[in-house]
Amino acid sequence: MLERLxxxxxxxxxxxxxxxxxxxxxxxxxxxxxxxxxxxxxxxLIKGSLFALPLVNASGxxxxxxxxxxxxxxxxxxxxxxxxxxxxxxxxxxxWQSIIETKPTxxxxxxxxxxxxxxxxxxxxxxxxxxxxxxxxxxxxxxVESLATLxxxxxxxxxxxxxxxxxxxxGGAYVVDEKNV
Numbered sequence: 001m002l003e004r005l006x007x008x009x010x011x012x013x014x015x016x017x018x019x020x021x022x023x024x025x026x027x028x029x030x031x032x033x034x035x036x037x038x039x040x041x042x043x044x045l046i047k048g049s050l051f052a053l054p055l056v057n058a059s060g061x062x063x064x065x066x067x068x069x070x071x072x073x074x075x076x077x078x079x080x081x082x083x084x085x086x087x088x089x090x091x092x093x094x095x096w097q098s099i100i101e102t103k104p105t106x107x108x109x110x111x112x113x114x115x116x117x118x119x120x121x122x123x124x125x126x127x128x129x130x131x132x133x134x135x136x137x138x139x140x141x142x143x144v145e146s147l148a149t150l151x152x153x154x155x156x157x158x159x160x161x162x163x164x165x166x167x168x169x170x171g172g173a174y175v176v177d178e179k180n181v
Contacts, residue, residue: 018108076152122167124165
């Protein structure tokens, strides 16, 4: 069962999702999400909702490996997943359904890049460019035509159904850089 965090206002407004830990060796997103919810614990949202899945690939995080250790699957190359499929397809199907049912305004998929990387935003489609630019981070346009495996990422599939989604790379892999948090 995936841990789901949520913070809701009494007033209708934007719905934002944060997803961390799709890759077990990328702890930054999990830390950012937990810290954010910790800081929001005593605060009421003015309007809207914030949802999060802080650690999707818990067994990968435990073993510090990118893929799902039980099957070797890269969870961020299986979206939207499917019920009755492999373990990885089942997990991402639950992630997908959890997000889609809330009709989100924006989804941020949090990752870590490679050693010594700086934080940046990956943009899959034009509908996400304004939000990416507003982040204040370096914006990198993903070349999805050259990598067929990117067609199955969370952000790409959300963008395909007109839900703005960005992939945020939060710095180097395997570690949590506090200044990036």
